[in-house]
Amino acid sequence: MPTTGCGRRCKPASRAGPSACLHRWRPAMRSLRDRWRRDRVLLLLALPGVTALLLFHYLPLGGNIIAFQDFQPFLGIWHSPYVGLDNFEPMLTGDPVFLNALVNTLIITLIQVIFVFPLPICLALILNATISERLKRLTQSILYMPHFLSWVIVVALFQQMFGNGGMLNAWLRSADLSTFYVVGVPELFKLMITSQVIWKDTGWSTIIFLAALSRVDPAQMEAAVVDGASAARRLWHVTLPYIRPVIVLLLILRLGDSLSVGFEQIILQQAQVGAGASEVLDTYVYNHGIVGGDWGTAAAVGLIKGMVGVALVLGANRLAHALGEQGVYAK
Amino acid sequence: MTSRPAPTAVSVARPAAGAGPRPRSGRSRRPAWMGEPSKLGVGARGLVLGLGCLAVLVPFWAVLMTSIASPEEVNRAGGFVLWTNDPTLDSYRAVLSGGIVTRALLVSAGITVVGTALSLVSTIALAYALSRPGSLLHKPILLMTVFTLLFNPGIIPMYLTVKQLGLLDSYLALILPVLVNAFNVIVMRAFFQGIPGELRESAYIDGAGEMRILLRIVLPLSKAVVSVIGLFYAVAYWNAFFSAMLYLQSSEKWPLQLVLRTYVVNNTPIGSDQLSSNLENLPPQISVQMAILVISVLPILFIYPFIQKHFAKGLMVGAVKG
Numbered sequence: 001m002p003t004t005g006c007g008r009r010c011k012p013a014s015r016a017g018p019s020a021c022l023h024r025w026r027p028a029m030r031s032l033r034d035r036w037r038r039d040r041v042l043l044l045l046a047l048p049g050v051t052a053l054l055l056f057h058y059l060p061l062g063g064n065i066i067a068f069q070d071f072q073p074f075l076g077i078w079h080s081p082y083v084g085l086d087n088f089e090p091m092l093t094g095d096p097v098f099l100n101a102l103v104n105t106l107i108i109t110l111i112q113v114i115f116v117f118p119l120p121i122c123l124a125l126i127l128n129a130t131i132s133e134r135l136k137r138l139t140q141s142i143l144y145m146p147h148f149l150s151w152v153i154v155v156a157l158f159q160q161m162f163g164n165g166g167m168l169n170a171w172l173r174s175a176d177l178s179t180f181y182v183v184g185v186p187e188l189f190k191l192m193i194t195s196q197v198i199w200k201d202t203g204w205s206t207i208i209f210l211a212a213l214s215r216v217d218p219a220q221m222e223a224a225v226v227d228g229a230s231a232a233r234r235l236w237h238v239t240l241p242y243i244r245p246v247i248v249l250l251l252i253l254r255l256g257d258s259l260s261v262g263f264e265q266i267i268l269q270q271a272q273v274g275a276g277a278s279e280v281l282d283t284y285v286y287n288h289g290i291v292g293g294d295w296g297t298a299a300a301v302g303l304i305k306g307m308v309g310v311a312l313v314l315g316a317n318r319l320a321h322a323l324g325e326q327g328v329y330a331k
Numbered sequence: 332m333t334s335r336p337a338p339t340a341v342s343v344a345r346p347a348a349g350a351g352p353r354p355r356s357g358r359s360r361r362p363a364w365m366g367e368p369s370k371l372g373v374g375a376r377g378l379v380l381g382l383g384c385l386a387v388l389v390p391f392w393a394v395l396m397t398s399i400a401s402p403e404e405v406n407r408a409g410g411f412v413l414w415t416n417d418p419t420l421d422s423y424r425a426v427l428s429g430g431i432v433t434r435a436l437l438v439s440a441g442i443t444v445v446g447t448a449l450s451l452v453s454t455i456a457l458a459y460a461l462s463r464p465g466s467l468l469h470k471p472i473l474l475m476t477v478f479t480l481l482f483n484p485g486i487i488p489m490y491l492t493v494k495q496l497g498l499l500d501s502y503l504a505l506i507l508p509v510l511v512n513a514f515n516v517i518v519m520r521a522f523f524q525g526i527p528g529e530l531r532e533s534a535y536i537d538g539a540g541e542m543r544i545l546l547r548i549v550l551p552l553s554k555a556v557v558s559v560i561g562l563f564y565a566v567a568y569w570n571a572f573f574s575a576m577l578y579l580q581s582s583e584k585w586p587l588q589l590v591l592r593t594y595v596v597n598n599t600p601i602g603s604d605q606l607s608s609n610l611e612n613l614p615p616q617i618s619v620q621m622a623i624l625v626i627s628v629l630p631i632l633f634i635y636p637f638i639q640k641h642f643a644k645g646l647m648v649g650a651v652k653g
Contacts, residue, residue: 032467039467041541042460046472049457052510056492057479063488077491123383126376129368131361141639142384148631150570152588156595156624157390160411165617167393170410199386218362225364256481264573268596282486289487290577302485310482 067303071295087300098301100276101284104190108280109258111194117254119198120205121247125239127206128213143203151264154200158192159183186277189269193262208250212243248325256313259305281305391628398422398621405615422614422622430606431582432590432623438502439569439587443630446506446568451561453511458519459545479513486577493578504578505571505586512567515560522556523549555641562638569630587627595620 067087069080090098123143130136146154161167162182169179182188216239224234263282270278279287281301289298320327393411400412401419426432460466461473484492489508498504526549534544550557572588579585585593594601601620603613613619 035467039463042463042466043468045456045541045545046460046468048453049511049516050472050475052453052507053476053479053513055496056489056508056510057484058475060484060488060492061482063491064485066487066491076495123379126379129372129376130380139380139384141636142387144639145632145635146387148566148570148635149628150572150588152570152572152591152596153624153628156591157394159596160394160621160624161390165410167411170408173409203383203387222362222364225366267573268592271597285486290490295487299485299487302487306482306485313481 064299064303066295067300069296071299073293073295083296087296088304090297091301091304097275097279098284101279101281104278105259105261105280108190108193108261111190112197112261113251113254113258116194116197116202117251119202121209121243123202124206124209124213124243125235127210140203140206144207145203146200147204149200151200151262151268154196155265155268158196158199162192183269184272186273189273189277193265193269196265197262205250208246209243212246213239216242245326248320248327252313252316252320252327255316256309258312259309394621394624398618398625400618402615402618405618410617419614422618423626425603425606425614425619426622426626428606430604431585431601432587432606432626434583435585435587435590436626438584439627440630442502442505442571442586443565443568446509447561447565449506450510450512450564450568451557454515454519454560454564455545455550455557457511458516458523459549461516461520462523476513476516480517490577499578500580500584501578502584505568505574508574509567509571512564515563519553519556519560522553526552558638559641562634565634566631587623591623591627595623 063077066077066080068082068084069077070083070086071077071080085092089095127136127140130139149157159166163169164179164181164183166183168182172179183192220238221234224238229237259281261280261282263280263286266278266280267283267286270283275283275287282305285298285302285305288294288301292298317327393413396415397405397410397412399418399420399422400408400415401417402421404412404415404417427436457472457476461469461476463469493499493504493508498507530548530552531544534548539547570588571586572592575586575589576592579589582589593599594605600616606613606619614622
């Protein structure tokens with residue numbers, strides 16, 4: 001690569017514009033001491049953030065060592081005895097409590113990928129087809145809002161609507177129909193949390209699809225119309241290719257999260273429906289580790305969960321590359 | 332006759348309402364090739380959007396109305412009130428008269444203000460440092476930041492770390508672990524990099540140091556992204572529920588979300604001793620609950636419209652480029 005005056009290898013000016021090289025205007029500096037003198041303010045600025053990330057992302061990562069220990073809180077990480085793979089036993093032997101959590105997790109993931117994931121795309125298409133800019137703004141403002149509410153508030157609102165003394169039942173009572181306690185029925189729990197997810201985040205998730213849709217080239221659309229393409233064909237052959245990379249990207253990210261399903265949301269409602277219907281891997285870790293004191297097993301499950309998540313993202317990304325998509329990062 | 336305004340001039344400028352379709356204003360223009368949409372399509376779309384908006388708005392409406400309804404109305408409705416003729420602020424008075432809810436409100440507000448300030452400062456600083464490719468340690472720091480997006484350490488190690496650092500039962504435990512969010516750093520960095528380098532260049536030549544460039548040149552140009560990221564942090568701190576449940580043991584330190592969980596979601600009865608209310612008779616339980624709910628939603632509703640206009644500019648520019 002050509003050097004552009006700053007003594008460093010920078011992108012050629014023609015490709016990314018004249019400002020691509022941010023060091024162009026600085027004298028060439030090679031020695032470490034010179035660079036330190038030049039960049040120490042930047043390093044100082046980075047310090048608080050870097051410290052926080054090291055302390056609360058990288059240091060706890062080392063704490064996963066207790067997955068291989070019989071962890072005793074009063075002995076601490078340094079003195080607890082090592083037990084090899086004993087903590088992984090419930091996973092290997094198929095302990096029913098663990099299996100229940102795993103199965104619930106996978107079912108919820110499946111429901112969310114099939115039923116929840118496509119909704120924002122449809123909503124974005126509908127919003128995009130709305131011609132009146134003012135109406136569009138208004139609906140967007142309203143539909144984005146639930147995203148900013150906490151899960152406690154969302155769960156509280158749902159209970160007030162569908163709970164025992166909730167609006168639905170009050171209405172049923174006034175119409176002399178039998179009441180229906182939707183919130184406390186284990187069989188309906190997955191439906192319940194799915195509708196909560198839909199209510200909270202469908203609107204907000206449209207934002208990224210709308211951004212992709214805004215890049216659809218009107219000239220291509222016009223050409224398709226001139227060539228006699230129906231609305232459905234235009235959607236399939238013109239609009240969809242523009243948002244496909246985003247869809248793939250989000251699907252990959254969703255896959256990486258597939259073992260983390262609505263932790264806060266579920267822990268809030270677990271008391272009402274019991275563990276059978278609501279235990280997922282995250283709540284298993286919480287209930288066994290922090291509540292139950294079974295630190296080793298909980299950490300082991302958490303560790304496997306995290307590793308599977310990373311593996312899924314990387315795997316899905318390779319698959320996306322193989323299918324000719326860009327994925328999370330360019331190849 | 333001369334006293335009247337000339338009618339022709341008016342009618343030329345603005346055609347009468349009945350005379351043909353009004354010209355479309357700039358906001359809603361349809362390309363010539365698009366053709367009129369079918370009535371069915373427009374109707375269906377309107378229905379979907381309308382129902383969506385109702386599904387968002389109705390619960391809030393019901394909650395708000397119930398919180399200000401009089402006890403008689405609540406009793407008559409047997410729970411929720413959709414319209415009140417006799418609004419009263421008794422439930423708010425009871426909740427805000429200095430009991431557990433008032434304290435929790437102050438705690439939440441404090442954590443939100445302090446946490447957002449600290450987070451914004453450290454995020455801006457880190458993002459600015461990372462917006463300079465080629466600086467010392469630029470690559471390792473960038474990689475270190477990006478990697479944190481890929482994994483999360485897990486609940487148990489996180490809890491043990493916070494415990495080891497002696498932060499259990501301290502408000503710092505709600506702030507420090509989430510001080511810097513890598514995604515926000517990346518978005519902000521992309522925005523900083525979009526600012527023309529020539530600006531910094533000329534400031535540098537005029538003798539400005541890094542700090543002055545950041546404070547006088549970069550930040551004033553980045554109001555959009557700073558306010559959006561600030562909102563994200565503020566909402567996260569205000570909404571924090573799980574970390575509070577995990578790290579705070581004593582109930583007098585509870586933030587609002589934990590109070591909300593205990594007295595609204597879990598339906599634990601809240602009495603006058605928790606509220607230290609000086610009202611003669613407490614408003615109905617449900618009105619009190621709904622007042623707590625409204626109080627915890629209100630701050631978000633307040634900042635939301637101010638920041639919302641920056642969403643498109645602040646976030647999308649950053650996200651698309653990042």
